[in-house]
Amino acid sequence: MISMYIIDEQNVSGIIENYLTTTKTDSTSFYLKAAEHLISYIPESAQRITFFIDGSQIGTLGAAVAYLLSRANKDLILFVRASSLTEETEAFLQILEEQKAHIYLLNNVNQLQDLHAVIAETHLIVDALATLPKTQDEFLFVKQLIQVINRVQLETLAFDFPFYANDETIITATNIVTFIAAKKCFTNTHFLTAFGQDEISIESLDIPELYYQDKIEAQYIDQDDISDILKQKQWSITDHKYKFGHALIIAGNVGTIGAALLAGEAALKSGCGLVSLYTHPELANLVPLRNPEIMSHAYTDINNLQVDIKRASSILIGPGLGITNQSLALLELIFAQATCPIIVDADALTLIHKQPQLLTTFSYPVIFTPHAHEFARFTGLEIDEISSHRIDVAREFAKKYNVILALKGYQTIISDGITTYVNTTGNAAMASAGMGDVLAGIIAAMTAKQYASLEATIASVYLHGACGDWLSIEKDRVLATEVINEIPDRLQFLY
Ligand SMILES: NC(=O)C1=CN([C@@H]2O[C@H](COP(=O)(O)OP(=O)(O)OC[C@H]3O[C@@H](n4cnc5c(N)ncnc54)[C@H](O)[C@@H]3O)[C@@H](O)[C@H]2O)[C@@H](O)CC1
Ligand SMILES: Nc1ncnc2c1ncn2[C@@H]1O[C@H](COP(=O)(O)OP(=O)(O)O)[C@@H](O)[C@H]1O
Structure with missing residues (x-):
């Protein structure tokens, strides 16, 4: 083109x-x-x-x-x-x-x-x-x-x-x-x-x-745009883990701990220095068995959580979290105390819809990552209306709420209300459970690594789709865990 x-x-x-x-x-x-x-x-x-x-x-x-x-x-x-x-x-x-x-x-x-x-x-x-x-x-x-x-x-x-x-x-x-x-x-x-x-x-x-x-x-978005973004950060031989960012993830519930693990693993493989995962109290101890690099806590451990909120360089809330009063309280805590970018995904999007006043009080970048159904629920628009005017609805939403929006799907639209991008990677083989949780984890890592929030979102969406495209050369269906394993190679290729 x-x-x-x-x-x-x-x-x-x-x-x-x-x-x-x-x-x-x-x-x-x-x-x-x-x-x-x-x-x-x-x-x-x-x-x-x-x-x-x-x-x-x-x-x-x-x-x-x-x-x-x-x-x-x-x-x-x-x-x-x-x-x-x-x-x-x-x-x-x-x-x-x-x-x-x-x-x-x-x-x-x-x-x-x-x-x-x-x-x-x-x-x-x-x-x-x-x-x-x-x-x-x-x-x-x-x-x-x-x-x-x-x-x-x-x-x-x-x-x-x-x-x-x-x-x-x-x-x-x-x-x-x-x-x-x-x-x-x-x-x-x-x-x-x-x-x-x-x-x-x-x-x-x-x-x-x-x-x-x-x-x-x-x-x-094309590959050169992403290379230019990624090259803004050069790492030094003396860097320590905090230089690569600390992603705080609040996710998972009984039956959906997988979503939390997928987000956490994706963040690690995207190069985040440290991932702290806060999840359901009965499940926190299981997390290291699957992934020992992730620091895990019960989200009822509010004292530790408050310390991590202050230390984090990005916060992701929502994957598999469940729509409960407990989740809502966690969301309010994050919005009240965060001093870094927040990624609002999955169930947190549904919850925030019930507490729109949260969207009038924040002073740090907020990134929303809805799929079309979540976006329809939030905006009250019909899915058909969204599908026909993806650029307009994404831009207007981002402008109205002063957030960065990634409206997911084939050719994900990303907008901060001023500039709008259309992703060119990704394919239908990626339409499988947990794929959105992986994307949320990648964005958490990119923002934790201090890329500007809009650029971090663009790069993450492109990288996520590029992994899926690479894998789909040989497979009709691509699993979320396969995308996670592909991240380091694709990231290196894009640098
Ligand atoms: N392994 C796991 O633990 C997984 C947990 N997940 C978590 O499960 C929770 C619920 O996820 P969902 O929101 O996907 O809920 P559902 O999978 O229950 O979907 C809700 C509705 O959205 C529709 N929908 C889903 N994606 C759509 C799209 N792209 N366009 C239009 N309509 C669409 C579905 O048809 C359905 O009617 C979230 O917290 C999510 O993070 C999922 O990510 C799947 C994997
Ligand atoms: N047909 C498709 N083409 C490109 N990307 C897709 C396609 N279907 C799904 N994806 C991508 O996979 C991810 C699915 O996210 P989501 O619907 O939230 O899944 P889940 O809730 O299962 O984690 C999104 O990033 C989306 O853009």
Whole structure:
């Protein structure tokens, strides 16, 4: 990918227009130059091609490509969905008409009945539609249009993004060439389910970042970003364990001690110098049997806990903790006494929802790590609403509560309310019990090692997914403990 930035698909036309006006670039030359690049996405074997274009700048790019193809003697059918077109589109269409291309104005639902037969005769569909429906009538029309296009099951090249009516009705493109930067709709769960990253290419249109930097909504995280973060900390031969941080973990209950162990082990393997685990009194003595490096205590040992709260360089609360009054009291204690970053995970997220006043009093970084269900419970939003607007809901939540949010799932979104990142590692083989507990442990270690909280969260999410990706090369399913064992090698690789 040329650009790792993500912008709203609805801003592209405006960015192109602004660029052309500000730089006083001749617009026809601009579209023709772009079309010369775009033509390489049209398979040579496609002789008869259907174009769908509209009044947007994407539509103009479609018309410009059609114009070049007509000069290469391709047979073209253009369906134009617009009440008004750009001047350049009008000009391209006029020449295309003279060259005997078939051009139809698409504005009537009755036309859709015959559409299928016409498209089916062609070899390729180019979707250069970008103007989303504004009225209910337009919506119904567009929905039916997309259904007809999809029923033909032809190879389909989408310009900028596969046109959609709503989350369920998206043109099933086989290839996508997106302009300027990646698009926000690509992070929508429905879109992610329908398309793979491999199907998306980016064409910058030679528009410099200056013309869209105020429109950047988020950015994908790449390996270099993580290396840059990790390299900020260099260890010396004289370092002792406290230099590598002390993670305090409050986790586990009867039946879920595994969650506490997974978080603790993940923190250790992520390079934390010391892990203190406070857990259910009946279980504390079992912890060293599984992992002797972890210092274990009963969470009823409040005196020791208060000392550790002051000594810790990060505090993780929640994995397998249970939703009890005892857990709530521990959460309140942490929020009252912590002097370091706090990671709020799993059951602690559910508890904090009942005590929102806690979120008005803290003066240290707080990191929330919900999966979609936990986030829905916290925010009261429907899971569908979250899935469709992952960047927006994550950013708004982080801003509202002044926390760092990692909204987990495929392409985890991380935001501090100002800058938003989209993770590029991780896969469905990782969808197994305890995987979130491991991530929480990694974040606890990274924050304990004094990486800035946002950077620690980004690096942890990327590292966690990178372990899963590495393991899934040879396995269909990846266990949480396998990810833990992979951490040191992946960490070293990323440094
Ligand atoms: N070995 C262990 O001790 C384990 C303990 N765990 C702990 O068990 C407690 C409960 O965990 P959960 O919150 O996963 O509760 P559940 O596993 O009970 O899930 C609650 C609900 O969330 C839904 N859900 C889970 N993940 C989702 C996602 N990514 N998107 C949408 N819906 C989703 C489920 O369908 C379910 O309806 C936590 O404290 C957790 O840390 C789990 O991490 C599993 C492993
Ligand atoms: N399909 C997927 N693609 C990428 N990452 C995934 C996928 N499914 C799960 N994960 C990752 O695994 C972790 C699961 O966390 P969570 O749901 O809290 O699990 P648990 O409660 O069992 O510990 C998250 O970090 C999530 O991003």
